[in-house]
Structure formats: structure tokens, C-alpha cells
Amino acid sequence: MTAITVPTTITSPAPSGHRLRWVIADTLTVTWRNLLAYTRIPEALFFSTLQPIMFVLLFRYVFGGAIPIPGGVPYVDYMMPGIFVQTVMFGAVSTSVGLAEDLQKGLIERFRALPMARSAVLAGRTTADLVRNVFVVIIMTVVGYAVGFRIGTGVPSYILGLLILLAFAYAMSWGFAAIGLAAPNSETAQVMAFPILFPLTFASTAFVPIQTMPGWLQPFVAHQPVSVVVDAARSLMVGGYYHSSSSVWHALLWIVGLLVVLVPLGVWRYRKTS
């Protein structure tokens, strides 16, 4: 058993310089681990891809016909930016669930006793979720096209729209990370995420025009981040009647604001959970 014997002297600690380099390296290692874990549960991958596809079909063929929208565009064009945002929002729950699971299984305990960067556990998780979201929006674009969605602006503008909603999802992941770390277990993490998820996603301009909602609700709907990001995505993907440069700027402001608040919140929660 020579391979498991160890020297009694301390192996000289690696130089602690290049701190940022280690933060990035550790984040990539954790990202790699999370992405690898996704591929090991093909069922989860399959059904989490199926869900947004079903939402596209549901709103396109079931609800869509009953929802009149202004601007003279087909409902499928109106709803696609909304479904994108709804999907990445729902996807962010997996950040909560994943972290709660790691905590429950003692994996985070092991990470804490390693000389790795403290921030890498959360950064690696959120980065892995970002990578997954990239695949999700690509698949949804294909499905959208199959059911009649057409880009109203141009491809660069459309891609910019995708980038904005991916950035929004990334920011939200940090918030859901904090929830996951506060939850006693992964099942509860999921339930805890819903009261935030539902009002934001559905009391928004994602599926229904704001004019149809009661007056007291409209101020909330108009200014909450999901609506703002949906409006920005709609402006960049559909354009025309829905063109609104100001919503794009508002969305960027929201994303920056959320990152400024949620990243420290997640890190604080991670440090506290010990």
C-alpha cells in the first residue's frame, strides 16, 4: 500500500499568489462537476427540457387563441419572449435544489475543508446553470420556429435579447442559491422558491398584456423585473409595436442591481451556513 503512505513533513503549501486564478480554476472545476452530474441523470435532463416545450405548445395552441394582444402580431410572437423568461426563471429553482442537496449530502462540508476558493461553490453552480440555460434557449428557439414563431427584428438583435434574459437568469440564480442554502432540505428548497417564482413569473407581461389587468396590479406588473426583462426581450426579438429602447436599459439596470444585491446575499448565506 505504498500509494497511501504520506510523508510526515508538511508538503510546502502552494503559493497563495494568483488568487484570482484559483478562484477561476476552482469555479471551473465545480462547474464541470455540476454539468457532469446533469448528464448522469438523463431523465432529469429530458423532462426539464420537455417542460418548456410543453409550455410553448400549451400557450400556442390552448390559451393563445383566447388572449387578444395589441400590435397586430401573432400571439406566438408575443409569447415566445415571455416563455423564455418563464423557463429560465423556473430553471433557476434547480440552483436552490442542487445546493440544498449538496448541503444535505455533506458535500459542502467537504468543500469547506478544502483549500479551494470560498466563492467557487456558488459561482460554479450558477455558471453550470447558465450553461444549461444556453442549451435550453437554443432548443426553445427551434421549437418556437416549428410552431410559427418568427424573429421580427434581426438575428443580432434576437441574440442580444437572448443574452439579456440569460444574464437575468444568472442574476436570479444567485438569489435562488441563497434560498437553497437556507432550506433544510432539497424538497423544501423547491417549495420555498415557488412563492417568489409564481407572482414574478405570472403577474407579469410574459403571457398577457398589462392592459387587461386590474388597475391596482398594473404598477407592480409594469415595474417588476420579469416584466421589464420580457419587455426588453420582446423589443429586441419582435420589435415594431413592441420596440422600446427604454425597457432594454431598464432590464440592464435590473440585472446589474440584482447581481449587486444577490451575489453578496448568496455568499453571505454560504458563509453563514456552517
Added chain:
Amino acid sequence: MSNSSSFAVEAHDLVKVFPRGNVRALDGVSLAVQEGTVLGLLGPNGAGKTTVVRILSTILNPDSGQASILGHDVVKEAETVRRIIGLAGQYAAVDENLTGRENIRMVGRLSHLSRKASSERATDLLEAFGLTDAGDRVLKTYSGGMRRRLDLAAALVARPPVLFLDEPTTGLDPQSRQDLWGVIEDLVAGGTTVLLTTQYLEEADRLARNIIVVDHGRVIAEGAPAELKATLGTSVVAVTLNDNEMAQKAAALVASLSDKAPLVDHNTVELTVQNGPKVGADVLRTLDAAQIPIAGLALREPSLDDVFLSLTGHKSEAETDEQRTARMSKGAKRRPSESETDGRDAA
């Protein structure tokens, strides 16, 4: 920062209170582990064993007190400490969705070994732990014993000179336990310092040079296994009676034969004494004179269980294999153990 002492691990007066429920998990624990030896930290569930390990491995900060690993303070020099320790836990802290090899490589990379070194180390460790064939299988397919071995292998990636093992064999079958003990002995022979928590007295007896017994967050005894046993006397006289009523009666009669109070468990009476054979004969005479029928008589060396019992007033809470089998077959859930309690308290 003095590296001159021969103690690889030192802790002084550690106190930790978990605000939730105001649990005083540690109430002034001090310990020292000589370099290249095993210290057994023994105690029932909730005694504070896991809290000690979590503080020493920088996961948790103490409310007061100091601890150092090879001269490095666990709070002020946490980062340095993390480079020289390995931690393997009761709850095999491994990623179920990765293969054995990937788990070891991940820990290697996060310990800042190069990609190449991590891979080579993974191959070596898998071989050393008899996991070469299973190395490229996802951990979900591993047995409990294989998981523990992999957990330990992952803790050794960076060749840490100090190793913390938190109940490494809890829940393992006897064969896997023996295997793991062999591995730990090899490590110590190679110069590793080990702090081991356990509920199994047999485990501490076999592996540890020194033992510390904790209960309710305090150290209640310490010494070499033989010393601890010696404090109790040299032998135990165990008399088996027909029933508990008889046992109580017999205990009252023989109490004067030992300076320690007799222990009654169901229908047996145990006396810890210096001169076993003589006291045994006295017991027989006394009970015979009182016309109490004796179902059995045994003379044995005191086990660490006896030490534990006399120190804490309650039996070691490690369940026997039979009990576990019986419980599992009823489909009952795993008993919440110390680290779970600690973990939730701390969260």
C-alpha cells in the same frame, strides 16, 4: 507558529454554543494528538465529537478557545490548515452522480493539484483501496463499504499529514470495518496523524494510542486504552440470575464485595474488582448462603464499554449489528445521529 512540539493537533478549551436551542455543544474541550499516532475521540451521540472535528477542520469557528494543526491556528490560518488536513466523514461526502475516479480528481483539483497529478493520484488511490474495477462507475452503484473507502481515498488526494475521520465505520458491516481499520493502520504506519471519532469502543481500542472520552461537551476521561481500563480495576465478575428481581436482591447482597457499586442489567449483576477469582468465590458463597439460585458466572477483563458505562452512567449508544438488522428490517429510518443534530443546530 511553533512547530517544535511533537503534537500535530492541539486544542485548548474549545467552547461552542449553538444558538438554536441554546445547545452547549462544547464546554471547554482540550486535546492533543501526538504526531504519527491515532487519538480516539469517544462518546455517545450528541457528545460533541463531530463539533470538535468541524472546528479542527476549519468548517466551524469556536466561540472561544484555540486550536492548531501542526502549529497553524485553525481560525487565523484556516487556509494553511486546509492544505495540510484531510477529512472523511460519517456521511460519505462524495458526489453520487460522479464516478469514483471523477470524485477523487475533483477533490485533487480543488486541493490545487495539477490536472495531471490529480489523475495520477486518482489511479493510485483507486488501486490502493481496491476500487480500480469500480473506478469508472457512478457512485450510486457503490456499496456502503466502497463509498467509505472512496471517501477516505478522496481525503488522501493531497497527501495530508493530518487526517480527521468522523465515525469512519458507522453503519458498515464487520468485514468492511475490518478492511477500513487495516487501511487506517497502514496510514499511521506511514506517518499520518489521525483523529478518529467513534462510538465503537472496539474501534478505539484497536486503533488509538490515546483515547479521550467526551460527554455533554466535556472531556470526562483520557488516557491510553489500557490505562482507562485499569482505572476500573482488573476484572469484572458477572453473575447471571433467573430474573431481574433476583438480580436486584443479589446486587444488594454482594455490594460490599467491591468498592464500586454493582451494575444490574436485566438479570445480570456485574462487579468490577481488583481480585476477580477471589471475589467470584465470595459471590458464590454469599448467594448460596442466601439461597439465591445462580444461572451463570463469568469472569472477564473490563472492556472499554465498562469504562464508558462507569464514566457516563449510560451505555455506549452504538447499536449492535443485530439491533441494526432488526431495525432495518422494520423499514425504520436511520437514527438521527450526532452530526445530523449538530449540522442542523449549526445551520
